[in-house]
Amino acid sequence: MKDEIKNEMDELLRRVSRRNDATPQGGDTSLPSEHLDSDELNTYAERALPEKTRLRYTEHLAECSKCRTLVTQLSQSSGVERLQNEKAQPSWLAGFFSRFLSPFSWRLAFPVLAAVGIIAIGLIVFRRESPRTFIAERTNETMTEKAQATPVLSDGDNNSSPQSKTPTVSPPVQPQVAGQTGQHNTSSNANVSDRVESAASSAPKDQPAGSAPASASADAAPAPVPAEELTRINVAENQQKLEDLKKEKQAEEERDKATNAKEPPAAAKTRNVDELRGATSTAEKSTSGGALQMSPGFSAGKRERKDDESKNDSETKSLAGRQFRKRGNTWMDTAYNSSMTTMTVARGSESYRALVADEPAIRTIADQLDGTVVVVWKGKAYLIR
């Protein structure tokens, strides 16, 4: 229906327009007395008139083809000018988006984004490595002393494969000698002695690349041995010692299981093992302290080492027939689980005295373990502070 009306009126209006074209007035039913002047034409075309005035001029334009033609021309040219002005002075937001979304910007943006991405990745890697470096630097000296203070064990088992026995010992990473010892970093079968050699061969940056690697033995080392090299040597010794102690511990644990008897010396040895393990791992950290220039196989080794470190960080003690593992400042009973009802008891408090009066073994545990202790006793957990 709408289309029909449109067609009907379209034809009729065109017919009227054709008929009026033939008249001298050119389609205007009445000739206005005065045409619009230039200022009126322009203000109309630029829509700068108040509404009522505009209506008066519209009335004129509807009847005057001359003024209508001029206004049409001016509207089109002012429209072009407006467009040009808009192009020349776009709004802030439109300008921002047009600049941001322009292909030229994106062509530049991709390399910039790529560069930013590379820098970001570099920073992340650097940040992840930095604490390790600082810890290594801080602990370097103390751990070296610790390692030196530890009795050096015999080299009898040097030929055995320590990695097969102590898979938790992390492979050392020597970025400065990565090119020389690449096979050590990538080979999962590399043994500790190899790694010790590679560790020992890693020299300070200013050392010539072709210098002979230092001997694993402290005796064979040149007289002015740098602290870092000493640390590396001690790492090897500590690892060896660790293996021996671990063997002993395993044997004792088997005996413990068989007899279910308390063996404080074994616990002490265990502690020694753990201390040594900690010392070894820290010392190893110190040797890999400058590990900012990574070798390709570094990340995998790093992950392994991290796992090992988390294991090594926790000490284990066995007291009154219970196993305790140190997590931070807390000794946790290995039998503890979070679903247990936990009773908090402060050392020296009335409730503590009552508890140890009933259960003297708990006092033994609490006396021997400093800090916070979580004990599982007769199906109940006690948090002793």
Added chain:
Amino acid sequence: MVSPVKDRTEEIQKLVKLGATRLLSRAQDTRSVKVEYLTPRISSAVEKYLLRDDPSSSSEDIGQFIDGLQADDLCLIIACEQSDEKAWTDLVERFTTTVRSAARSASANEDAAEDLVQSIWAELYGLRIRDDGKRASKLAYYSGRGSLAGWLRAVVAQLAVDSFRKQSRLVQAEEDSELDRMAQDVSPEDGPVVLIATTQSPEEAITTKLTHEHLEDAVSRALQNLGPDDRLLVKLYYFDNLRLKEAGAVMGVHEATASRRLSRIHADLRKRVSEILIKEKGWTKAETEQSFAEAAQQLDSDLGTLLRNESVS
């Protein structure tokens, strides 16, 4: 006792003076134009564009109107009127391109455009001297309500139309005499010239002619009864053959708005035309509907012919 008119005049003069001060304060370059030079121009613009159609305009309306004037353009024009050489140099430098471009688009060739440009600058400078001793410059007509560039384009366009009409009158006179000669050359032995061939009988032809006349008269009258905006749209679209986008640009509305408005006008016109035919010409409703249907068919056949011609060419 002070009359309300006088009271209003004083109030308006005060508002104009204040407005002139504000205008000078917001102009980037006042060109040493003083408030007293500005106030007559502003007062004239307020009277012409505001108070004539709305004498009861409020003080705020007058203030807003004055604040909408183009401060820098107005100062430049008044400085030119004051024979400020620098202002003239600036005017020519800034608007030579605009004037030349407008002259080119209004002229048939480059020579005519150059003539037009020279005429424009002469008109702006004012070659005639008025009775008061000042030059009769077209600059006096610039109100500052629209942009100076737009005003210059309007001056160029108007001058171009005027000069074209003068020329076309001369050409028309020559063509008329040529046609007279051609008419005299036709000898009576050639026989009568059949201008229209039709299959209709004379009665049918007269009836059809009358029907068309009634219908077209009714449409013309219905058109006159439309509002100014609707009438202007119809004129722009059907009489000036503008596209809807162009017609919308003249009226300051979007193409879609113009299209919706045109659909409404169609329905409105049809209703008015039907009323005129039934009430004044004595047509029945069926006859009115049939005439409308025939008009639509005519449009279809016209379009069909147009499409066929286009496909052949």
